[in-house]
Amino acid sequence: MPGKLTAKGQATRSRIVEGAAAVLREKGVVAATLDDIMARTGTSKSQLFHYFPSGKDELLVAVAQFEADRVLEDQQPYLGRLDSWESWEQWRDVVIERYEAQGDQCPLGSLFHQVGRSTPGARAIVIELLRRWQESLAAGIRALQATGALPAELDVDVRAAALLAAIQGGVSILLSTGRSTHLRAALDQGIADLRHAGRAAA
Amino acid sequence: MPGKLTAKGQATRSRIVEGAAAVLREKGVVAATLDDIMARTGTSKSQLFHYFPSGKDELLVAVAQFEADRVLEDQQPYLGRLDSWESWEQWRDVVIERYEAQGDQCPLGSLFHQVGRSTPGARAIVIELLRRWQESLAAGIRALQATGALPAELDVDVRAAALLAAIQGGVSILLSTGRSTHLRAALDQGIADLRHAGRAAA
DNA sequence: AGTAGAGTGGACTGTTCGGTCCATTACGAG
DNA sequence: CTCGTAATGGACCGAACAGTCCACTCTACT
Numbered sequence: 001m002p003g004k005l006t007a008k009g010q011a012t013r014s015r016i017v018e019g020a021a022a023v024l025r026e027k028g029v030v031a032a033t034l035d036d037i038m039a040r041t042g043t044s045k046s047q048l049f050h051y052f053p054s055g056k057d058e059l060l061v062a063v064a065q066f067e068a069d070r071v072l073e074d075q076q077p078y079l080g081r082l083d084s085w086e087s088w089e090q091w092r093d094v095v096i097e098r099y100e101a102q103g104d105q106c107p108l109g110s111l112f113h114q115v116g117r118s119t120p121g122a123r124a125i126v127i128e129l130l131r132r133w134q135e136s137l138a139a140g141i142r143a144l145q146a147t148g149a150l151p152a153e154l155d156v157d158v159r160a161a162a163l164l165a166a167i168q169g170g171v172s173i174l175l176s177t178g179r180s181t182h183l184r185a186a187l188d189q190g191i192a193d194l195r196h197a198g199r200a201a202a
Numbered sequence: 203m204p205g206k207l208t209a210k211g212q213a214t215r216s217r218i219v220e221g222a223a224a225v226l227r228e229k230g231v232v233a234a235t236l237d238d239i240m241a242r243t244g245t246s247k248s249q250l251f252h253y254f255p256s257g258k259d260e261l262l263v264a265v266a267q268f269e270a271d272r273v274l275e276d277q278q279p280y281l282g283r284l285d286s287w288e289s290w291e292q293w294r295d296v297v298i299e300r301y302e303a304q305g306d307q308c309p310l311g312s313l314f315h316q317v318g319r320s321t322p323g324a325r326a327i328v329i330e331l332l333r334r335w336q337e338s339l340a341a342g343i344r345a346l347q348a349t350g351a352l353p354a355e356l357d358v359d360v361r362a363a364a365l366l367a368a369i370q371g372g373v374s375i376l377l378s379t380g381r382s383t384h385l386r387a388a389l390d391q392g393i394a395d396l397r398h399a400g401r402a403a404a
Numbered sequence: 405a406g407t408a409g410a411g412t413g414g415a416c417t418g419t420t421c422g423g424t425c426c427a428t429t430a431c432g433a434g
Numbered sequence: 435c436t437c438g439t440a441a442t443g444g445a446c447c448g449a450a451c452a453g454t455c456c457a458c459t460c461t462a463c464t
Contacts, residue, residue, distance in 0.1 A: 006410065007461095008461075028315075035450090035452095046413065050412080056452070165368050165371035168374050168384075172371060176328045182367040185359075189361060189395075193398070196395070196399070200398070207440085210441070235420080245442085257423065258423090406464090407463095410460080411461085412457105412460085415455090416453105416456105422449095426445095427443085429443095434437095
């Protein structure tokens with residue numbers, strides 16, 4: 001990678017990453033070729049290798065990072081304020097809506113099946129994404145504990161981990177089957193059980 | 203595909219499927235080539251196309267079916283008898299053990315990311331697998347209702363769907379990160395909440 | 405204005421890999 | 435025995451595609 005990037009260079013680089021992300025979403029990691037990305041971003045092959053000298057894999061990792069950031073950004077307004085049951089329901093709706101709209105094209109899932117195994121850096125990106133996601137959920141649970149809606153003894157980390165797994169599974173099933181039933185069930189049941197834990201303590 | 207298969211033909215065909223399955227597990231769907239499969243199964247290219255005339259995709263679907271069957275077969279002894287809390291715990295242990303042993307090589311996940319999108323038949327295989335899996339869970343819950351351990355009003359289908367999603371998510375995270383924390387949390391929390399629902403009703 | 409280095413274009417290459425073809429051998433039914 | 439069909443071997447093909455190279459242009463800094 002070039003040590004210096006001029007303003008123009010920066011612009012081109014991000015154009016490549018964003019365009020590549022779009023192509024990958026549409027065609028899938030396996031089918032997408034460098035030529036597709038070139039066509040989409042209006043760049044030449046030499047530019048691709050100019051900004052990502054070690055080739056496709058390096059570009060893929062950059063896209064992965066880009067997409068990972070977007071996942072949380074999208075939910076942040078809701079995910080960051082899980083301090084009432086109402087806000088949990090809102091967040092639930094947003095998650096479902098987002099993934100239903102996205103249908104069976106998952107910007108990340110496919111990316112990591114391809115790259116995650118081989119590249120060491122890619123795995124770190126997923127781990128970090130999941131960590132932050134789970135941390136937000138945990139913060140939400142703690143917020144409810146603070147208001148007294150949930151008992152203090154509740155094991156926040158396990159609950160957050162389980163919830164995150166449920167979401168991931170729901171999404172994963174949505175990707176494989178095209179149906180959002182399981183995602184809905186997972187979120188509804190997860191929140192319901194949380195509420196239940198609150199009621200049981202009261 | 204040949205209308206008739208002699209005994210020898212049958213044997214070769216399954217040798218190919220099983221060998222291909224092994225290769226796919228080891229190298230991943232993307233990296234595995236027909237030559238790898240030929241080498242592993244001691245067959246020639248003409249044989250591959252003799253038994254799977256439409257080529258790699260058709261073979262991949264056959265492998266997917268093969269693997270899908272194995273997933274449930276493995277768990278069946280436990281999954282088929284979820285009629286006490288004890289048996290649920292046993293099943294939990296088996297699932298975790300199985301997926302931990304398997305590590306980050308998922309016979310199915312990767313397969314469907316590759317084939318599921320394109321081939322119509324492949325998606326049907328996953329859907330059927332999930333349906334049967336969820337049905338077994340639902341049967342287990344109903345068994346507990348029958349013994350009075352769980353209240354009759356409990357929505358079996360949603361609970362089973364949520365549980366299935368939780369498992370899938372746990373596995374999916376295990377594949378991406380290499381850690382089984384979330385799978386454990388998902389199973390533990392899922393079963394705990396189920397028990398909770400039983401206690402609350404009593 | 406000049407120059408070093410960033411940015412860009414696009415032809416070219418080497419290889420990998422799915423898929424085709426045909427020749428040869430094994431087999432099973434009549 | 436023998437003829438039709440299944441089973442097998444392996445050479446060959448062509449397309450797709452990541453990656454290379456070099457020539458040319460633009461930009462920034464002095």
